[in-house]
Amino acid sequence: MNSLGRHFRISIFGESHGPSVGVLIDGCPAGLPINAEEFEAELSRRRPGKPGTTARIEADEPRIQSGVHNGRTTGGPIAILFENGDVDSSSYEKIKDTPRPGHADLTARTKFGGFNDPRGGGQFSGRLTVGLVAAGAIAKKLIAPVSVSATLETVGGDENVEAAVENAVAGGDSVGGIVQCKATGLPAGVGEPFFDGLESAISHAVFAIPGIKAIEFGAGFEAGRMHGSEFNDPILNAEGTTATNHAGGINGGISNGNELTFRVAVRPTATIGKPQATVDLTNGEATQLEAKGRHDACIALRVPVIVEAACAIALCDLMIAAQKTPRVMGN
Numbered sequence: 001m002n003s004l005g006r007h008f009r010i011s012i013f014g015e016s017h018g019p020s021v022g023v024l025i026d027g028c029p030a031g032l033p034i035n036a037e038e039f040e041a042e043l044s045r046r047r048p049g050k051p052g053t054t055a056r057i058e059a060d061e062p063r064i065q066s067g068v069h070n071g072r073t074t075g076g077p078i079a080i081l082f083e084n085g086d087v088d089s090s091s092y093e094k095i096k097d098t099p100r101p102g103h104a105d106l107t108a109r110t111k112f113g114g115f116n117d118p119r120g121g122g123q124f125s126g127r128l129t130v131g132l133v134a135a136g137a138i139a140k141k142l143i144a145p146v147s148v149s150a151t152l153e154t155v156g157g158d159e160n161v162e163a164a165v166e167n168a169v170a171g172g173d174s175v176g177g178i179v180q181c182k183a184t185g186l187p188a189g190v191g192e193p194f195f196d197g198l199e200s201a202i203s204h205a206v207f208a209i210p211g212i213k214a215i216e217f218g219a220g221f222e223a224g225r226m227h228g229s230e231f232n233d234p235i236l237n238a239e240g241t242t243a244t245n246h247a248g249g250i251n252g253g254i255s256n257g258n259e260l261t262f263r264v265a266v267r268p269t270a271t272i273g274k275p276q277a278t279v280d281l282t283n284g285e286a287t288q289l290e291a292k293g294r295h296d297a298c299i300a301l302r303v304p305v306i307v308e309a310a311c312a313i314a315l316c317d318l319m320i321a322a323q324k325t326p327r328v329m330g331n
């Protein structure tokens with residue numbers, strides 16, 4: 001099912017080349033001011049335009065269908081729709097029977113018995129993340145003064161992001177990247193034991209972003225190479241402030257009052273101009289695919305604001321559960 005969260009629940013819908021994509025948000029408290037400029041500030045950070053991003057440019061104008069009246073949320077479900085305007089499906093006729101290695105073309109076809117929409121990756125397209133960013137804009141307001149920010153750390157292992165992207169594009173290739181994210185001002189006590197711990201909830205939301213392949217909190221995989229005497233964060237006071245932050249601000253799935261930190265790995269894009277081995281599904285024979293059409297050579301360039309949204313949505317859900325959302329509880 002395409003929905004996430006218990007108390008602040010979102011569902012996303014649409015296909016890359018269908019009439020529209022969007023998000024339905026259930027559980028947003030009434031009275032939250034909503035304005036177009038705040039949405040645009042978030043949505044513009046996801047929009048392509050830089051070298052290494054797709055030539056497909058969408059207006060991304062949020063059409064609010066319900067749940068907002070006179071500029072404030074009503075307490076009802078908020079439905080936000082984005083029309084797809086800049087659609088060109090011509091290059092997907094070939095992909096229909098010659099799946100892109102590394103994309104969801106073949107898994108979707110297998111799972112849905114060929115009834116999936118293959119145009120532009122259908123429901124597996126990065127286009128659907130526009131709804132996540134819109135829901136993230138609302139979640140960020142609800143969890144304020146908690147502040148979530150993500151930045152692109154490296155591309156292809158290189159801190160010189162522009163050069164790494166340029167290099168990949170020049171070679172007709174794609175390239176991955178690492179995005180780091182932090183949340184400041186998160187009070188201690190957010191996160192439910194076992195299944196709805198902070199790591200679980202954030203990971204669940206973050207892996208909804210197509211193309212994310214790994215996540216690590218705090219020291220992450222490095223923790224597996226450390227001793228306890230190095231890893232354990234010394235506690236400095238009764239509020240739980242620690243001298244180091246190898247745990248990434250989380251103990252037992254619960255925020256400990258320090259900065260929450262995590263990093264994600266964004267894969268290199270599946271669609272590349274170079275020949276790749278695949279199979280022709282009409283006759284089962286091996287063939288080569290050289291993808292044509294518009295695509296992002298480096299997805300990671302567009303991902304930071306989407307990771308922020310996923311994190312804010314997960315935090316919002318858990319903060320409402322823990323009764324730590326100022327706007328909900330009036331404290």
Ligand SMILES: Cc1cc2nc3c(=O)[nH]c(=O)nc-3n(C[C@H](O)[C@H](O)[C@H](O)COP(=O)(O)O)c2cc1C
Nearest residue numbers: 103104124125126210211212270271295296299302
């Ligand atoms: C903002 C964004 C843009 C993306 N653009 C492309 C693209 O142009 N071409 C492509 O092959 N994949 C693109 N992707 C990634 C695919 O949607 C993703 O790789 C695919 O659904 C398979 O999922 P997986 O990589 O998580 O296994 C994009 C993802 C995001 C978040």
